[in-house]
Amino acid sequence: MNNMQMHDDDVVVDDLHGLGRFESVGEQEDGEMWLDSDPRDLLGVDDDDSSIFCTDFPPLLDFPCISSSSSSSPSPSAPPPAPVPENMTACLSSSSSTSPSSSSIMMQNPMEISPAFDPQIDIDVMQDLLDTNDMWDPTSVFPYEDNNNPVDEQQEQMQQQQQQKQEEGPQDEQSSEDLGMVFLEWLKSNKESISAEDLRSIKLKKSTIECAAQRLGGGKEGMKQLLKLILEWVQNHHLHKRRMPPEPEPEPAQHCFQNPNPNPISAWIPHPPYYADPTAGTMFPSMLGYMGTPFTHPDYPMVDTAATWAPPPPPLPPHFSLYNSYREQRLNSAPAPLQGFCSGGFGNQFLCHTQMLQGHGERLMKMGSSATKEARKKRMARQRRFLSHHRHQRQLSSTAGQHARLATDANCTTTSHANPGCGNWVFWPSTPAAGVVSSDVAAVTTSSDRRQVISDRRQGWKPEKNLRFLLQKVLKQSDVGNLGRIVLPKKEAEMHLPELEARDGISIAMEDIGTSRVWNMRYRFWPNNKSRMYLLENTGDFVRSNGLQEGDFIVIYSDVKCGKYMIRGVKVRQPGSKLEAKRTGKPQRNLHASSPSQAVDGSGGLSSSSAVKETAT
DNA sequence: AGATCATGCAACGCA
DNA sequence: GCGTTGCATGATCTC
Structure with a gap:
């Protein structure tokens, strides 16, 4: 593999800013971003896992090469790069048969497609897609498998090609070509928006890859599925970033998000108190709640009569350590989530996710439950770090601002709808679609938020109140x-x-x-x-x-x-x-x-x- | 062991 | 005597 720098067993990455909107994100002492609900938890990957570094992406016409290898040199058994149309070459190989204990993903020399932006993509976040107790919607990763979703023709064709190849050629070659084709097609379809920088900054830990691939079916197929996840994540993140308008004017602890498409019957929705600042490279945590539309779940009646809008969910824990348990229960009993209940509050997060993850995500769901306990431990440790970091941030920013706001904002009304004069960061897409879940949800930062947003999106809800x-x-x-x-x-x-x-x-x-x-x-x-x-x-x-x-x-x-x-x-x-x-x-x-x-x-x-x-x- | 939180209860102020 | 305030204590949870 030319132009590849490999260090030990590490897959690289710079750190990433902006992607943290996927999750509750903090910043570790070393400046690296960390995420709540780290998928490593569920993948059973230790923090001190070695990674593979792939830092050098010289501009050229070669196409990214993804391989599975334990060293910087290409595996002798690796098949030649799959033929790539135009001036691209793609290589997706796997040497797991020869060195099954180590694999890595290396992205090499992506075409200089677009200098659009420089997301520092931490695939730790992407790994989160594998974290089944979170918000990721597997159907968004494999939209062509969902009859309800619009099908990308290219992807469809690609899949057909893959199926044909699977039926025709030897297995190894098929898989390699599958991987290559997956990557190639993805790059073709995203060449307008994905830059070399994007790909360059992808980091995946070796053990994560292994675990993920294993849990995604193992072998070549697992690697292929994992690759899809990675690419989908990159795509979604990227699209999200592109959708993001210029950063709203900073206003301490007070960010306004306007619903571009106000819905008179929409529910109260949470807004992120903090959001990623992609330009400054800083990430602010968010703790969002939700005030959904009225509960209609028969098991969860609310008798509140004090107001006309729906109460927030009662103390259903948003944390998915609980969600895992709950999800497993739900899976066993498999009750159909009710829309109304699914629509509001934390409770819906569980139900909706259960529903969401059924089908394509079922496999992922199972793999998540096996690591729940360990996941919680690590998550809590990260949360402590996050709180510490957050507290430090709060100390830096004067609390006087908040007090002043309390004293000076007497004119604020309680029933205001989306206010065009406030920040104007378009936080919600006007046309929610299941296929864009990941990118949309990237605007919020906590796992519970993401689940909530997913639920809202699937219910076609939009925020109304700030x-x-x-x-x-x-x-x-x-x-x-x-x-x-x-x-x-x-x-x-x-x-x-x-x-x-x-x-x-x-x-x-x-x-x-x-x-x-x-x-x-x-x-x-x-x-x-x-x-x-x-x-x-x-x-x-x-x-x-x-x-x-x-x-x-x-x-x-x-x-x-x-x-x-x-x-x-x-x-x-x-x-x-x-x-x-x-x-x-x-x-x-x-x-x-x-x-x-x-x-x-x-x-x-x-x-x-x-x-x-x-x-x- | 330490942290969190629910609550008991003593101290205090007031009529 | 009664209500309020503030601290102390114990149960529970987490590490």
Whole structure:
């Protein structure tokens, strides 16, 4: 392989900025981006895995060469490059038969197709596509296998060619050519938008490749599927980046996303509080929630009457460590997800993903469940790093800005629709389509967000209101008692609410979304051991006015346009449910959805969701 | 072991 | 005496 620099076993990559919109993204100490829900978790790849470096892509007419090799030299058994029309040559080879223990993907010398942009593509993100508990829609990767999706003629032809070749030639040769053709066709169809830089910055860890290929069927076919995933991801990311308009004017912790196609019946949707700044190369984490359309799921009734719009989902954990468990349960019982339920909130994320992943993604789903526990460990470690990083960012940016916003944005209304005068970053495509899920979803950063967006997209929903989910809390007895204070989850409070210097905290005007009434609450903390307990005080009237009781929950949002805080009380209870909930006897702790990862019950199910169901039925 | 969080309860203020 | 405030403690969870 000419022009290839190989170092050890590593596949390369620069780091990537911008792709992190796929996931909750942080920045490690070494500056490398990391992602929540790292697909490596599910792939069982250690962090310290060796990788293959492929850093040198001199401009030329040769075509990318993808091979499986343990060294920088081409495998002796590697077949010659597949014939490529025009002035391209492609090579997709695999030497797994000769050195099965090591394989790599090397992209070499992609044509200088377009200097359009320079995404630093971390295929760690792409690996995330393999993370079945996340948002990736396998049907978007193989659209030609989906009768419902528009079929790319080229891809169709390519597939036919592949099938023909599979029927004709020897297996190895077929596979190699398949790989070559896959890559070639992809490049042909994306030559307008994919540059050499794009390909150059792809990094894949060797072990990841191996694991992924193995889990995708193993052997050549697995490699082919993996390649498809990679290419699809690159394509989607790239298209997304191209769609992105110029970065909106920076506004501290206040970003406005306008729905270009306002839908009068659309649901509240989350907006990313932070977004990737592709130009600055910085990545900001996002914690998004969702306020969906009314639940219609019979197992999940909501009796809230305070407002006309749908409540956010009760404490169904967005974290897919739980999702995995839940998904497995769902797979076993295989109930058909209901659209209404699928439409809103975290709960829909589970259901929709279950649905989404069935079919093409089923295999991926299975592979994800096997590594859930390990995945969670690593994910949590990354999350801690992320929180630390985020906190540091927050300290750098003055909290005074937020306070000022609270004080100065009195004119903001609660029922504003998409406001053309605010940022104007077109966040949503006007024509949602299943086939563009990945690229669309790349605009949000957390896995739960992505799931939500996927669900929304599939339901044809668009954002209407510029509310950003901050946190929610399932109310305990002490929260709804006469003390008039609500304990807030620490992590989310520190992350999304103004940083508190003094224990007395600050006064926050919380506008009741249901009634538009403004409640002046005090957000403060108590020192507790070496930590803090965050409280929302003066909540008594709010609780009483909304008739909130134990088991109900509150959701706090911020209006991304004017920055003011909004609160909503949601009742999930039905008559008799409280008794039933108590009858279960099991103490239910940490049921607030904002820290769902702690809400796993002993049965491996979703304590939070089940708890809500208990109270709701 | 440490962190988080629900809640008990003492201290305090006020009528 | 009653309501409020703030701390302490214990249960639970995570590492």
